[in-house]
Amino acid sequence: RNSCVSDSSDSVISSGSDSDGQVYKVVLLGEHGVGKSSLARIFGGVEDNDCEETGNTYDRSLVVDDEETSILLYDVWEQDNSQWLKDQCMRMGDAYIIVYSVTDKSSFEKASELRIQLRRARQSENIPIILVGNKSDLVRSREVSVDEGSACAVVFDCKFIETSASLHHNVRDLFEGIVRQIRLRKDSKEE
Ligand code: GDP
Ligand code: MG
Numbered sequence: 001r002n003s004c005v006s007d008s009s010d011s012v013i014s015s016g017s018d019s020d021g022q023v024y025k026v027v028l029l030g031e032h033g034v035g036k037s038s039l040a041r042i043f044g045g046v047e048d049n050d051c052e053e054t055g056n057t058y059d060r061s062l063v064v065d066d067e068e069t070s071i072l073l074y075d076v077w078e079q080d081n082s083q084w085l086k087d088q089c090m091r092m093g094d095a096y097i098i099v100y101s102v103t104d105k106s107s108f109e110k111a112s113e114l115r116i117q118l119r120r121a122r123q124s125e126n127i128p129i130i131l132v133g134n135k136s137d138l139v140r141s142r143e144v145s146v147d148e149g150s151a152c153a154v155v156f157d158c159k160f161i162e163t164s165a166s167l168h169h170n171v172r173d174l175f176e177g178i179v180r181q182i183r184l185r186k187d188s189k190e191e
Contacts, residue, residue, distance in 0.1 A: 023059075023070040024182050027089050029077050029114045030099035031107040035134040038165035039099065040075040043175055064179045071179065090121040095128040095182050097174070102133045102162065103141040108148070115156045128181030129158035132174060137164040 028036040037056075044058030058073040077089055098114050100107040111131060118129065133149040146162060153160030159177060163170040 023072050024094040025072050025074060025092055026095045026097060026178055026182075027074045027077070027093035028097050028099060029089065029111075029118075030132075031101075031104070031110045032078055034099045034101040034104065034107050035163075035165045036077065036099050037075050039097075039132070039134065039163065039171060039174070040073055042165060042168060042171045043071075043073050062175060062179050064176045067183075069179045069182065071175070087121075090118055093127065095130075095178050095185075097130050097132055097178060098158075099132045099134050100144070101135045102144045102149070103135050103138045105143040108133075108144045108152070112152060112156070115158070126185060128178065128185050129156070130174065130178055130181065131156065131158050131160045133160070133162040134165055136162040136169065137167050 028040060030036050040056065040058055044056070044060060046058075056075050058075070059070075060073070061068050061070045074089070074093070076085065079085060096118060098111045098118075100111040102108075115129065115131070118127070131149065131153045133144060133146070149162065150160045159181060161170055161174050161177060163174055165171060
């Protein structure tokens with residue numbers, strides 16, 4: 001593909017809703033340059049890493065453990081600089097993916113801040129969150145160790161995974177993980 005695609009829903013396994021008709025909103029958070037859009041494009045099945053876009057929404061159904069779940073992935077955190085949009089992001093997600101780059105310590109610190117903001121915005125809710133250390137392929141410029149990442153996730157009571165969008169490493173696991181988290185949360189609510 002040669003063009004930037006927005007709202008890509010043509011490249012899905014199957015578009016639409018799952019058995020209970022629900023579509024789950026998953027929001028990507030994290031500092032500029034950590035790889036949010038790269039991860040989102042892999043999720044959306046759009047392999048165009050040179051296109052510089054300002055933000056998109058990807059609609060896709062994933063079959064995980066023989067069950068289909070519809071996800072709307074929002075890569076809009078940096079779309080403009082309005083506080084309104086940021087507040088909106090904090091409020092609308094059914095689940096969150098907080099991304100930092102393992103090559104950038106300040107993006108890791110920012111991830112903690114975002115986790116705290118999210119907790120404040122959604123106090124009583126137990127929202128699924130996955131902390132993602134991206135760019136694990138850049139071994140020589142690593143500034144955040146795996147142990148630091150997973151320790152942070154323990155403190156913040158969320159899941160943790162390291163990914164490489166460039167190598168597509170663990171990206172599938174990340175999105176399957178978020179689907180499983182959403183299901184767990186949903187099941188515990190229904191009981
Ligand atoms: P965003 O600002 O968070 O949306 O980050 P982008 O997805 O635009 O990525 C920022 C830059 O990092 C781009 O040049 C990407 O090609 C690069 N990048 C993203 N993920 C990885 C990765 O896993 N490994 C490496 N080496 N580079 C990456
Ligand atoms: Mg981006």
